[in-house]
Amino acid sequence: MCYLNWKPFVYGGLASLIAEFGTFPIDLTKTRLQVQGQSSDARYREIRYRGMFHALLRIGSEEGILALYSGIAPALLRQASYGTIKIGTYQSMKRLFVDRPEDETLFINVVCGILSGVISAAIANPTDVLKIRMQAQGSLLPGGMIVNFIKIYKQEGTRGLWRGVIPTAQRAATVVGVELPVYDITKKHIILSGLMKDSVYTHFVASFTCGLAGALASNPIDVVRTRMMNQRSIDFNNVLYRGAMDGIFKIWNSEGFFALYKGFWPNWLRLGPWNIIFFITYEQFKKLPF
Secondary structure (H helix, E strand, O other), rough: OOOHHHHHHHHHHHHHHHHHHHHHHHHHHHHHHHOOOOOOHHHHHHOOOOHHHHHHHHHHHHHOHHHOOHHHHHHHHHHHHHHHHHHHHHHHEEEEEEEHHOOOOHHHHHHEEEEEEHHHHHHHHHHHHHHHHHHHHHOOOOOOHHHHHHHHHHHHHHHHHOOOHHHHHHHHHHHHHHHHHHHHHHHHHHHHHOOOOOOOHHHHHHHHHHHHHHHHHHHHHHHHHHHHHHOOOOHHHHHOOOHHHHHHHHHHHHHHHHHHHHHHHHHHHHHHHHHHHHHHHHHHHOOOOO
């Protein structure tokens, strides 16, 4: 039996691109909210945004509407790689354990989700670094994405492009290990219960549920990951956050526990619509006759 099916890779990548473009301004406000209020970094010490909607309005009025899409190029590049590998690997790995979706268990789905999240996030990390830098700065860096990719590499080396890869992989393991299994299990039980058929309404409920679960589980790691990617020191001994747990404890001690949930509402309000757009699109792609 051939376990490697090209369709989940292609459909997953295309659906990821559509969902990313549709929700990117919300992701940008999440990044701005997460990097502000750092007492140890003068660049982001000021609290400029009171919440997601205030950030959207202020960024749009002060920097222009296009600023809401700062970093969109590496974000789309990231989804073209991350989204493609994530969904394709997840679906392929599940078939290594069971032949039919009806036989899947929560344990199998979680294991496959964690592994596919780590693999895809590690490969796509450089595009994530570019996206975070461009979002935090608020405008497209001079020279375009490729020039700035080379600039980061020359100034910070390979470590700069893979800065924050451990919390990124940890976040991806958390998000994918929660979201995809929650979606699959929720969809499965809704259909088996007879409440709804395998329709767009079922896909909507399942995707909304998995988006909320993913946001709750991943937000603390997401805050640390964002700040690690935004720090620019090439000397590891001088960086503020040395890892996920180090970052969590430092943020907790200096800014309080709820600082770990900075950007939660835009995070959830992005993950919710992102997952809804993604899964509805992906399920429609699956119905194509080829």
